[in-house]
Amino acid sequence: MNALQIPDLTGRTAVVTGANSGIGLPTARALGRAGAHVVLAVRDLDKGKAAATTVPGSHEVRRLDLAHLASVREFAASWDGDLDLLINNAGVMMAPEGRTKDGFETHFGTNHLGHFALTNLLLPHITDRVVTVSAAAHRWVKGIDFDNLYLAGEYNPRRAYGQSKLANLLFTLELQRRLSDVGSRVRSLAAHPGLAVSNLGPRSGLGAQLGRMLFKIVAQDTEAGAQPTLLAATQDVPGASYAGPDGHSGMRGAPALVGRTAAASDPAAAKRLWAQSAELTGTDFSGVPL
Numbered sequence: 001m002n003a004l005q006i007p008d009l010t011g012r013t014a015v016v017t018g019a020n021s022g023i024g025l026p027t028a029r030a031l032g033r034a035g036a037h038v039v040l041a042v043r044d045l046d047k048g049k050a051a052a053t054t055v056p057g058s059h060e061v062r063r064l065d066l067a068h069l070a071s072v073r074e075f076a077a078s079w080d081g082d083l084d085l086l087i088n089n090a091g092v093m094m095a096p097e098g099r100t101k102d103g104f105e106t107h108f109g110t111n112h113l114g115h116f117a118l119t120n121l122l123l124p125h126i127t128d129r130v131v132t133v134s135a136a137a138h139r140w141v142k143g144i145d146f147d148n149l150y151l152a153g154e155y156n157p158r159r160a161y162g163q164s165k166l167a168n169l170l171f172t173l174e175l176q177r178r179l180s181d182v183g184s185r186v187r188s189l190a191a192h193p194g195l196a197v198s199n200l201g202p203r204s205g206l207g208a209q210l211g212r213m214l215f216k217i218v219a220q221d222t223e224a225g226a227q228p229t230l231l232a233a234t235q236d237v238p239g240a241s242y243a244g245p246d247g248h249s250g251m252r253g254a255p256a257l258v259g260r261t262a263a264a265s266d267p268a269a270a271k272r273l274w275a276q277s278a279e280l281t282g283t284d285f286s287g288v289p290l
């Protein structure tokens with residue numbers, strides 16, 4: 001597959017969450033190769049530093065635990081100056097029922113609320129784009145269960161992951177609406193990698209091991225999986241666009257703009273999710289550069 005033509009990013013700064021692993025690392029490498037200063041935002045500094053040795057150009061590693069709002073606040077409070085690209089990439093998948101430090105369901109709290117808070121807190125610094133990594137798994141759920149966000153009493157890891165990835169798309173939509181409303185030039189976009197061999201998902205147990213073996217046969221590598229994120233981050237596409245692989249069922253292929261479910265395009269659900277997320281995190285849309 002031909003890699004994207006990434007423009008010269010000299011003088012620009014990008015944050016990539018979860019940049020130490022999976023598709024986050026080749027995303028960071030490609031941005032660094034294009035000249036950007038890349039901040040690897042990771043929950044484990046040792047893993048981050050080891051990964052950073054493979055990132056070309058100017059870069060640094062900073063601690064960010066999306067499952068802990070205090071860490072998100074600390075990361076954002078230490079930010080100084082412009083941030084051109086925020087790539088909300090980190091994620092967890094198919095975790096057993098659990099809670100983040102703030103008591104949110106693990107997938108919803110990490111994949112959605114952590115990035116929701118991070119974006120709102122960094123928004124006054126952001127000059128160009130916010131790219132949020134979703135998944136084809138947003139199709140696994142019919143909608144957000146607003147009355148039981150954490151799926152209490154009916155927990156199912158597949159549903160929890162699918163709901164968090166649907167939330168990523170609704171967040172992208174509502175953020176773009178708010179940016180457009182205030183006449184901001186900042187764009188909110190989404191991407192998904194198709195299937196890419198990474199560290200995502202459970203690794204222990206026979207079922208998980210068999211699943212991973214099968215997955216390796218159909219999935220693409222992480223460099224290819226990073227291409228839709230890089231398309232959304234660097235190509236001239238409209239706000240609220242969703243990039244993914246163009247092949248069969250969006251599992252693999254060249255990066256292109258792709259479709260999403262009706263539930264992921266529902267402006268009323270996007271507004272409702274925003275309001276609930278603002279209340280839960282104590283963060284909201286605020287001053288963006290126009």
Ligand SMILES: NC(=O)c1ccc[n+]([C@@H]2O[C@H](COP(=O)([O-])OP(=O)(O)OC[C@H]3O[C@@H](n4cnc5c(N)ncnc54)[C@H](OP(=O)(O)O)[C@@H]3O)[C@@H](O)[C@H]2O)c1
Nearest residue numbers: 018021022023043065066067090091135195196198199200
């Ligand atoms: N791979 C696929 O086929 C696929 C398909 C669809 C969507 N996606 C999406 O792609 C994104 C990246 O996943 P991946 O496949 O690259 O998986 P990965 O290799 O497991 O990478 C996930 C990254 O997120 C980080 N992370 C997890 N919890 C975090 C937290 N609380 N705070 C900060 N960072 C945290 C991980 O850190 P540690 O290394 O410390 O665990 C890791 O760096 C996710 O949003 C995922 O939903 C992946």
